[in-house]
Amino acid sequence: MSDVLLDFVRAARGTGIRISPAESIDAVQAMNALGWEDRAALRDGLGLVLAKTTEEKAKLAECFDLFFARSDMKRPEAPEAPPVADQQAMAGAAGEPQGGGGSALGEMLRAADLAELAARMERAAEEAGVRNISVFTQVNLYARRMLEQMGLRELEREIARGGPAVEQLRQGRDWLRGEARALVERNLQLFARGETEKYREEMLRRARLSNLDRRDVERMRVLVRAMARRLAARYARPRRHARRGMLDARRTLRRNMPWGGIPFRTIWKTRRIEKPRLMVLCDVSGSVAAVAQFLLLFLWSLNEALSGLRAFAFSNRCIEVTDVLARLPIEQAGAEIMAQVGFGSSAYGASLEDFDRLAMRELNHQTTVLVLGDARGNRTEARADLLREIADRSKQVIWLNPEHPLAWGTGDSDMPRYRPYCKLATQCATLDQLERVIEDLLRASA
Amino acid sequence: MDGGARLVTSIEAVEAGLDDCGYIASRQIATAVFLAQRLHKPILVEGPAGVGKTELAKAAAQWLGLPLVRMQCYEGLDESKALYEWKYGKQLLYTQILKDKLAPMLGDGEGLEGALAKLHGVGDIFYSEQFLEPRPLLKALQQPHGAVLLVDEVDKADQEFEAFLLEVLSDFQVSIPELGTIVAPVPPLTILTSNNLRDLGDALKRRCLHLHIGFPAPKLEARILATRAPEAEEGLRRQLVAFVQALRGLELKKLPSVSETIDWARVLVLLHARELDTQVVRDTLNVLLKYEVDIAAVEPQLLAMVDKARADALTPNYGVPM
Numbered sequence: 001m002s003d004v005l006l007d008f009v010r011a012a013r014g015t016g017i018r019i020s021p022a023e024s025i026d027a028v029q030a031m032n033a034l035g036w037e038d039r040a041a042l043r044d045g046l047g048l049v050l051a052k053t054t055e056e057k058a059k060l061a062e063c064f065d066l067f068f069a070r071s072d073m074k075r076p077e078a079p080e081a082p083p084v085a086d087q088q089a090m091a092g093a094a095g096e097p098q099g100g101g102g103s104a105l106g107e108m109l110r111a112a113d114l115a116e117l118a119a120r121m122e123r124a125a126e127e128a129g130v131r132n133i134s135v136f137t138q139v140n141l142y143a144r145r146m147l148e149q150m151g152l153r154e155l156e157r158e159i160a161r162g163g164p165a166v167e168q169l170r171q172g173r174d175w176l177r178g179e180a181r182a183l184v185e186r187n188l189q190l191f192a193r194g195e196t197e198k199y200r201e202e203m204l205r206r207a208r209l210s211n212l213d214r215r216d217v218e219r220m221r222v223l224v225r226a227m228a229r230r231l232a233a234r235y236a237r238p239r240r241h242a243r244r245g246m247l248d249a250r251r252t253l254r255r256n257m258p259w260g261g262i263p264f265r266t267i268w269k270t271r272r273i274e275k276p277r278l279m280v281l282c283d284v285s286g287s288v289a290a291v292a293q294f295l296l297l298f299l300w301s302l303n304e305a306l307s308g309l310r311a312f313a314f315s316n317r318c319i320e321v322t323d324v325l326a327r328l329p330i331e332q333a334g335a336e337i338m339a340q341v342g343f344g345s346s347a348y349g350a351s352l353e354d355f356d357r358l359a360m361r362e363l364n365h366q367t368t369v370l371v372l373g374d375a376r377g378n379r380t381e382a383r384a385d386l387l388r389e390i391a392d393r394s395k396q397v398i399w400l401n402p403e404h405p406l407a408w409g410t411g412d413s414d415m416p417r418y419r420p421y422c423k424l425a426t427q428c429a430t431l432d433q434l435e436r437v438i439e440d441l442l443r444a445s446a
Numbered sequence: 447m448d449g450g451a452r453l454v455t456s457i458e459a460v461e462a463g464l465d466d467c468g469y470i471a472s473r474q475i476a477t478a479v480f481l482a483q484r485l486h487k488p489i490l491v492e493g494p495a496g497v498g499k500t501e502l503a504k505a506a507a508q509w510l511g512l513p514l515v516r517m518q519c520y521e522g523l524d525e526s527k528a529l530y531e532w533k534y535g536k537q538l539l540y541t542q543i544l545k546d547k548l549a550p551m552l553g554d555g556e557g558l559e560g561a562l563a564k565l566h567g568v569g570d571i572f573y574s575e576q577f578l579e580p581r582p583l584l585k586a587l588q589q590p591h592g593a594v595l596l597v598d599e600v601d602k603a604d605q606e607f608e609a610f611l612l613e614v615l616s617d618f619q620v621s622i623p624e625l626g627t628i629v630a631p632v633p634p635l636t637i638l639t640s641n642n643l644r645d646l647g648d649a650l651k652r653r654c655l656h657l658h659i660g661f662p663a664p665k666l667e668a669r670i671l672a673t674r675a676p677e678a679e680e681g682l683r684r685q686l687v688a689f690v691q692a693l694r695g696l697e698l699k700k701l702p703s704v705s706e707t708i709d710w711a712r713v714l715v716l717l718h719a720r721e722l723d724t725q726v727v728r729d730t731l732n733v734l735l736k737y738e739v740d741i742a743a744v745e746p747q748l749l750a751m752v753d754k755a756r757a758d759a760l761t762p763n764y765g766v767p768m
Binding site for chain 2: 018020022023026029030033034038040041044045047048049051052053054057229
């Protein structure tokens with residue numbers, strides 16, 4: 001029985017739930033405690049042991065239903081299968097041409113013996129190894145293998161020979177084809193999801209953010225959150241960390257000079273960890289919008305590791321969006337910001353002037369200013385002097401440009417004028433690049 | 447194998463047992479308690495505030511007839527507050543009292559080394575169990591017949607503490623350098639609760655059965671109300687539940703929880719309300735909603751909502767908007 005459970009664990013892993021070997025052992029124990037009879041209890045139990053968040057629970061329940069839908073079909077019928085039909089089936093499966101009589105499959109179709117057909121199909125699926133299916137292009141291949149296993153060739157021959165019930169047989173054959181495909185597809189859903197999902201995620205990490213497919217956006221968000229959480233967990237440390245039991249001898253002596261060096265007041269060593277204070281300026285004009293959205297999402301998910309994040313969005317003017325992001329879930333916030341300033345043609349000079357008015361005074365030597373934009377100001381004034389002032393007042397300016405460095409300075413790009421004031425100017429077009437930049441930023445301040 | 451004061455035989459038994467203690471458990475909750483007893487694993491309970499996470503531990507303790515050991519987590523909690531501490535005061539006091547005894551025992555003429563050697567033999571006395579102050583975790587492990595250990599709001603503790611908790615929860619034993627390892631004779635039924643203030647570590651989640659308690663379905667909530675606020679009349683209870691369920695469908699800052707429903711029912715009983723009407727609801731809305739914004743958001747729809755709740759209460763399934 002535990003084989004079935006292991007298959008189930010494999011299928012569940014395919015849906016993206018992380019299950020460790022220890023947890024699968026727990027699952028076996030839980031199953032032993034609960035028994036197989038009460039399906040609802042088993043589902044609850046496995047949910048408790050294997051799934052560790054609400055989303056995972058939902059996924060697991062869905063997977064459970066899908067997985068055990070199959071055995072449902074199998075269980076009642078298998079014992080009833082008459083031995084005679086079985087033998088005939090074997091003969092059919094071996095591909096022996098049968099003389100005058102109809103094929104075994106045709107026989108069953110004529111008798112409309114659905115139970116037996118379903119059982120046969122399960123058996124054929126097992127022999128064809130449907131469980132090893134990994135990509136959807138294999139569906140037809142596996143479906144055909146299964147049908148051949150069941151004796152499709154004989155059925156075809158019978159249909160070709162013609163006869164009284166040929167129309168009925170033809171319909172039956174088409175129905176069988178449909179059923180076989182459905183079964184293979186269900187297996188694909190169960191067992192192949194993991195492979196394809198992994199592959200897709202790999203691709204997405206490297207895909208250019210600006211030309212993402214609509215349907216990938218949701219998946220991308222999950223990916224971004226996961227990335228951010230990983231970073232946050234690594235860098236979200238208390239800012240002041242006492243190094244337990246380490247006496248700061250030098251400072252203690254100094255402090256106790258008034259008492260003749262007798263240590264009345266002890267001073268202990270502490271380690272201070274600075275969290276980066278971050279101001280983000282995001283270009284949300286048409287060309288950069290997609291990247292900006294992910295940058296904001298990324299930073300927002302990083303909240304634990306950052307302190308005092310302030311976000312500004314601009315195209316032809318600049319507004320602060322910190323409270324919009326705090327108030328709304330990030331997906332809606334994106335739309336809201338876009339509605340306010342998005343999609344205009346960008347004017348960097350005007351936007352920098354706005355920023356000057358909004359937040360210049362609040363920059364200090366701890367602040368990192370992160371600018372995301374392509375620096376294409378549509379031939380408006382660049383106001384690089386303002387960026388210089390920002391650079392002077394803050395700790396550093398980092399410029400992320402979705403364009404390749406070769407394109408900087410071509411056409412209306414003002415990048416060369418801004419570049420001297422940036423501590424780092426780098427290309428940032430994919431999620432991988434984004435993660436690297438942010439990680440460097442966090443590490444530098446840790 | 448099963449060391450609890452009561453033998454847990456089936457999920458139904460758990461359900462019935464908790465029911466007797468005034469805790470209406472959903473099927474999932476009962477399954478979790480059942481499995482926790484069987485597999486000796488801690489349960490990690492997550493869910494919004496006020497759905498009865500802490501209450502579950504209390505009810506379980508009452509039902510199993512075991513002592514409840516509660517540990518409230520907070521930022522800065524460390525081992526000396528969670529596990530054990532030496533009774534420094536007592537140690538000092540005893541050395542003072544025993545001072546007279548010590549002098550002759552150490553002998554006068556044997557010199558420093560001889561005295562030191564003798565002192566070595568004595569030293570361990572002061573680090574024995576008499577001078578050990580057990581804190582919740584140790585206390586739970588020491589109970590001879592097992593216990594219910596409630597680690598409340600584990601998400602409020604630091605990550606370091608979480609790592610430390612892992613050691614205790616996986617083997618149900620702790621090592622005290624001066625005494626050796628203390629192993630629980632009977633593993634305690636452990637319930638950890640979390641309000642999701644921060645994400646807990648994967649390692650901790652992996653060690654635990656993960657139970658999510660959400661807002662209850664109307665039927666269940668009605669049953670809970672019947673046990674917790676029996677003074678309220680049946681008709682009122684049904685209207686209450688329908689109203690609160692509808693409220694949870696709205697976009698609010700903080701949705702009312704079961705505990706708020708119960709409070710509200712008690713308030714209404716005190717006010718001698720026999721059924722919901724707009725005036726009563728408006729006056730007592732602050733029991734259900736804890737933010738000014740939320741109250742302001744609900745106020746204009748109040749009339750419609752009360753009417754709907756009264757109508758829904760008459761239908762058998764409480765007319766849940768699904």
